Amino acid sequence: MKRFAILSILILISLGCLWFTFRNVNFGEVMSMITSKASSWPWFLVSGMVMMMNIIFRGFRYHRILASVPEVSLKRCITITSIMFLGNSILPLRAGEAIRVYLPYRLYSIPLATSMAFHGADRLFDMIAMLVLLTLSLWFAGDTIAPAARTHPVEMFGHSYTFDGLVELAQGSSILILLVGLGGILAVCLIPEQLKRFMGFFSRPLGERWLRATNGFVDHLHSGIAVFRNPRDFILGGFWTFLLWWMVILNVQILSGVFGVDLTWxxxxxVVFLVAVAVSLPQAPGYVGPFHLGFQMSLSICFGVAIPTATAIAYLAHFFQIVPVILLGFICMSIEGISFSSFTEAQQTLKPNRSKIRPDPHHCHFGGRL
Incomplete structure (x- = not known):
């Protein structure tokens, strides 16, 4: 019953985001703009291939994360990753996350805790990538944000600010956020228990539930970092992270360019950062709604793209991010001989174990110690 209620709320949020996306847009005009670009089908084909490569590069990264388990092949890492994104694309609540934790356990008898640590390491790379992307985007594209609003003062907290001043503030803040984030990750590596005590000082007044949540967050990140055999695997994981996020950026440039919107990297x-934030939480299948709204608003508000054009690009970006991933996921399910019942098995296996699993020290080590 609780799951049904949560799913209902998420669907309502998705519908609300879709309403905001299309509320002042002539849908017929948007579809006409899209169909008028039929001659650009080679670029659309490239877009789909780029997003497939994004998933394959994620499989390469996952292979480096699982370097301490050499029996897991690169091919298997790619298929598991593809199946995960298939689940995230067609099932609610990011159900694909569970299948990638479950399959190494089922196929290789890797302890659930260790498999969760592997998945945590994967998420950690994306967390670092988002912090770096935010900082670089603000510093290299900050002077192009909101061109129509730059000459108008902005009233905030009883004071008047220029938009240029706000951008400069955001640029400085992004560096601070990056340093704090990297410092936090370093603290997770070196002094996890001290970090938990420090965070517990602030979370304890909020109740035992918040204290457990912060401690669990630190433990999850610590376990994720600890899976690396040596710094080389971590560096290679960073290399694949750079390539896979570059694929996402390239895809935005390709689809925007089809409509005459030339964006720098x-x-x-x-745009990628803002959309990633919009779809980061558990939500309805396929990121429908938050993806479209985040994409449309980032193009129209940040870079002055006309709403119909921004909406058309958002629609195509969603299509070419979801459909190729779904096709690749089904191919990988066929290769592995996995049915949709495995997604249910994953949820049922992980649910009673989340609170009591601990990482296996035989699989978790960084250069022999952490």
Whole structure:
């Protein structure tokens, strides 16, 4: 019953985001703009291939994360990752996350805790990438944000600010956020228990539930970092992270360029960051709604793209991010001989174990110690 209620709320949020996306847009005009670009089908084909490569590069990164388990092949890492994104694309609540934790356990008898640590390491790379992307985008594209609003003062907290001043503030803040984030990750590596005590000082007044949540967050990140055999695997994981996020940025540039909107890598990176934030939480299947709204608003508000054009680009970006991933996921499910019942098995296996699993020290080590 609780799951049904949560899913209902998420669907309502998705519908609300879709309403905001299309509320002042002539849908017929948007579809006409899209169909008028039929002659650009080679670029659309490239877009789909780029997003497939994004998933394959994620499989390469996952292979480096699982370097301490050499029996897991690169091919298997790619298929598991593809199946995960298939689940995230067609099932609610990011159900694909569970299948990638479950399959190494089922196929290789890797302890659930260790498999969760592997998945945590994967998420950690994306967390670092988002912090870096935010900082670089603000510094290299900050002077192009909101061109129509730059000459108008902005009233905030009883004071008047220029938009240029706000951008400069955001640029400085992004560096601070990056340093704090990297410092926090370093603290997770070196002094996890001290960090938990420090965070507990602030979370304890909020109740035992918040204290457990912060401690669990630190433990999850610590376990994720600890899976690396040596710094080389971590560096290679960072290399694949750079390539896979560059694929996402490139895809935004390709689809925007089809409509005559030429974005620099930094501008496209800003769009990617804002959309990533919009779809980061558990939500309805396929990121429907938050993806469209985040994409449309980032193009129209940040870079002055006309609403119909921004909406058309958002629609195509969603299509070419979801459909190729779904096709690749089904191919990988066929290769592995996995049915949709495995997603249910994953949820049922992980649910009673989340609170009591601990990482296996035989699989978790960084250069022999952490």
């Amino acid at each position: 930094a501008q496209a990176g800003m």
